[in-house]
Amino acid sequence: MVFFQRLATLYVRYVRIFRELEEAYDQIIQPQKRRLIRDVLDGVIGRVLELKNEMVEKEYSEYHYMDDVIQDLKLTPEDLEIPIPKYFLSERRKVLQERAAVLSSILEQNGMVEKPKPTAAHVLSLEEAIRIIQVSERARQGRLRSNIMREIHRDAERQKKTKDKDLGEAVEQAAIRIQKVWKGYVQRKKTKQEREEEMIFLGMSMKPGLAQSCPAVVLAEDKKVVRRSKQEEHEEDFQKALISISESLRETEGPDMKEMMKDQIRQWFIECHDATGSFPEYPNEEDGGSAIIFANKTPEQLMEELAAKEEEEENNKPKEKEQQKGKKEKGKGEEEEKEPGLKLLPSAFLSELQNSHKTFKDIWQNRDESKNFSQRHEAELIKEEKRKEIEAEIRLQVDELMRQELANWKLAVEGSKGGKSKTGGKKKKGSKGGKKKKKDRDLTADRSMESLYEELVVEGLLKPADHVKLHDFIGDYSYLGTTLRQTDIEPMPSLSDVRQVISLCAVLPLGSQVIHEKAPLVKAILLVGPSGVGKKMLVHAICQETGANLFDLSPLNLVGKYPGKSGLQMMLHMVFKVARLMQPSVVWIGDAEKMFYKKIPKEEKELDPKRLKKDLPKMLKTIKGEDRILIVGTTNNPLSADLKSLCKLYTKIILIPRPDYASRFVMWKELIRRNGGVVTNALDLSSLAKISDGYTQGHMVRVVKDILTERRIRQLAKRPLTAAEFVSPLARIDPVFQDEEEALKSWYAKTPLGKKRARAALGVDGEQDVAAKGGKDSKKKGKK
Structure with missing residues (x-):
């Protein structure tokens, strides 16, 4: 833990x-x-x-x-x-746009895209139009007649009540009733306002004026877009500068680099010959070529290192077996001494992070950028990087020339060719040292x-x-x-x-x-x-x-x-x-x-x-x-x-389980807003999230789309949404029952990770369990 x-x-x-x-x-x-x-x-x-x-x-x-x-x-x-x-x-972005265009064109050519149906209105005949008008007019007259009759009955009932009761008492009771209704309305309004103010004070709801996005936030988002466009401009300039600076360096400093390298390598030939009496072997490209010569070492040290390497390679083979035996004996002792514990696994990224941090400290941490207000590229840094690349390119060319020159020197001074070892080395490289892996046959090579x-x-x-x-x-x-x-x-x-x-x-x-x-x-x-x-x-x-x-x-x-x-x-x-x-x-x-x-x-x-x-x-x-x-x-x-x-x-x-209470609460609010609805205090989201326990996101999306029709969205200003509206559509859908969720949990417990989790909960060590299994398997194999 x-x-x-x-x-x-x-x-x-x-x-x-x-x-x-x-x-x-x-x-x-x-x-x-x-x-x-x-x-x-x-x-x-x-x-x-x-x-x-x-x-x-x-x-x-x-x-x-x-x-x-x-x-x-x-x-x-x-x-x-x-x-x-x-x-x-x-x-x-460009690749994805091109790919999307190709995909859509292929789908359109093969008729795999569903085209929207034409929304032209159905033309009615004269008889159909008259029949529709007649039906709607008769319905209107019927509704009007029923309202009038309802009012007549209400008036008749009122007249009967007033005849039965004293008129003075009726007026007093009416005044009391009006006062009661008005006081209740005022108190409810006051309580509601106080509750809203309390929620704003506690930070659990926002002020009505803050519902809209803050101008500072809008401005910041606009600035971000501007910066991204500037990134593209500066990147284009940087790429052009890479090409132009590398070309200019190759023209101006390239010839000097080449001559300097040749002089240094020739001087090395002479020093080696003076110190050892013979010319050295030229380092291979795999070892770094002439780059390893300039490691601030004398010719004698270099010759000693090369000789020591050869001796080590010969002596290492017999020593490996002894070392392995020694390691096994030491390992047993160390295991007893070391206390058991957990360690972090080795990382493939930490070394890169350390190198990048070192680069930052060396180049950027203390760099004065007061003159680079526009944040364009630094030409001097490009020159430093390109010099190294150009030097590496020129070194390869120089190495080829100097190998030939060294062979000529040996031929002239020692009377023997120095190129035999090279050809021998090449043959070794070319020799087949094992079976080649079979390449998978490409069934569509011609397409x-x-x-x-x-x-x-x-x-x-x-x-x-x-x-x-x-x-x-x-x-x-x-x-x-x-x-x-x-x-x-x-x-x-x-x-x-x-x-x-x-x-x-x-x-x-x-x-x-x-x-x-x-x-x-x-x-x-x-x-x-x-x-x-x-x-x-x-x-x-x-x-x-x-x-x-x-x-x-x-x-x-x-x-x-x-x-x-x-x-x-x-x-x-x-x-x-x-x-x-x-x-x-x-x-x-x-x-x-x-x-x-x-x-x-x-x-x-x-x-x-x-x-x-x-x-x-x-x-x-x-x-x-x-x-x-x-x-x-x-x-x-x-x-x-x-x-x-x-x-x-x-x-x-x-x-993936069904959503819990907190997720349902957030989801109802977001789904209603995305489908054109407005969440007000009339909508009790907490109760709605509670009664929708067991329903999935798909069920909730379906219910919201069924309720928030175009007609209902137009009515929101006068008649806000309430939780009761969502109950009947939810009731028509079967939820995810507890049994189904428990079955999935028990199934997951049988997976490899679920079994390990169960063993850890019981306090059984995984390795002990595996060892016990291995013992059983070995017995079975013996019986077979």
């Missing part, structure tokens, strides 16, 4: 740095600073992913509750929200990428993603997670927790190539939850946030497409080839349980839902760190699938 507390604190601090760096990278306009910030930002994102992975491994849960940590650090839940870096899309892309779109395997963002998956923070866990109650995650896990596992790795290559690799994710909780929406949001292609390999979408074994192989080859060449890509498998059915239902046998069961796991193995491809499965009925094979394909399983 102490170790996890440290991990959680580290994670929270890294997330805060991540948020600030993302804002800085989005707003700073100096191109060289932005490159350094980008390196640090990628490193911080990678470190956040590493810490998240480590927390999952230590706590055996995808969801973590850090309300105690943010309370200690005096933070709010918003500070823990994972931001999606804007550069994921902004730096690929262009455009034709493959078009075929997948026409077949319905590549689809446009819906325009939804991850922040549209509305949900509030889980405020009692840590408290419940301390009392040995496993809390159900809130929708905010789900959103964060999707950001960390799917969006951030897919968005950046640098992060994906070094961060913990996640190849496949399974989203499990009742229908209507937003699984499909999350898939589309991942594609929208990262600019990824969406491939639909759902069992129902594959019916009748690419029949036979060869057709299946061709389809998978095409999908993953296009996914690799146009990455990032998301391969979506809806109704993922159908692929691993325990028993196929009779009505689905003809559909062959288990078609991808064998071939998809093989394709999953071919996905590597450099391939930004993610397989996302969605299911609302995982109980019908074989658990072992399902968990083998999907290494990360995310359980």
